[in-house]
């Protein structure tokens with residue numbers, strides 16, 4: 245029977261209690277949300293929603309074609325200018341997701357004969373970029389600039405190092421300054437994924453590369469998503485103009501993909517306008533995460549000290565993580581549940597987001613529920 249082989253896998257997942265289900269979220273959820281990546285509470289902001297609605301009314305429901313044919317509107321170019329300017333880079337290219345942006349950056353900057361040095365805990369989209377790239381990938385120990393330096397030293401020719409700026413599960417930050425130094429020594433490029441840094445790190449949320457003084461350098465490229473702190477959808481690559489021109493001409497997830505929906509571009513532009521006007525939102529998200537961490541630790545739970553807005557709480561097993569997250573939900577709290585195969589064996593976590601719009605009593609309640617529901 246066609247696809248018969250997948251049934252055994254499905255049975256194994258059921259036996260292990262690790263079946264994934266899609267749960268539609270109601271527009272007005274009764275749950276306290278510590279699971280989403282809406283770090284600044286902008287996804288439902290009236291100005292962001294209006295930015296999307298206005299763009300859809302003006303430009304329609306979709307981009308109508310790839311960016312190089314009919315899919316580039318004034319909104320796309322305005323968003324590219326604004327993203328580059330806000331984050332401190334020379335140029336930007338908007339794609340239909342952060343995932344597509346990572347595939348574009350890595351595949352276009354890692355041709356035949358090149359080396360890609362990739363952190364062991366990089367996001368799946370960077371890993372897939374490495375898999376699709378024509379160059380050779382060397383995976384190195386997590387957050388170890390010396391390992392990057394050693395790997396780069398084994399190779400002559402084009403090379404890049406790729407790393408998340410803030411790792412998505414544990415919320416720890418990459419040693420960007422040391423990574424950039426290791427790359428510069430070997431004349432390699434540095435590609436960083438700032439999905440969890442934009443809107444949270446740096447002055448007013450200008451991102452991790454800006455905070456580290458790396459934005460605008462001729463050997464540094466950053467990718468971002470518009471779907472987390474900006475409350476919209478889509479992604480972008482930021483970097484020197486010559487790199488962006490190269491991507492326009494070579495990146496398959498740019499060339500062969502329909503342009504970002506105008507509504508998403510309009511929402512992202514509105515979010516950036518808001519962020520310029522209310523820069524304190526970034527620091528508030530960081531403070532909420534720090535507060536969550538302090539209180540969880542005081543309650544005897546093991547949580548990773550957050551470098552941005554992600555707080556990761558250790559569970560002893562995948563089963564415990566699943567049961568714990570379900571018990572939180574029953575008690576009115578939505579938390580992320582990460583376990584293999586999304587993360588390596590032995591790493592199961594509740595993942596919490598320190599959203600800028602959480603109140604002190606929200607934080608107190610979340611910590612109490614997490615403490616009380618531990619299986």
Ligand code: PMP
Nearest residue numbers: 341342343367412439469471478
């Ligand atoms: N990079 C990281 C680190 C992420 O966490 C995510 C989203 N989970 C992405 C890239 C992909 O971004 P998008 O959701 O916009 O495709």
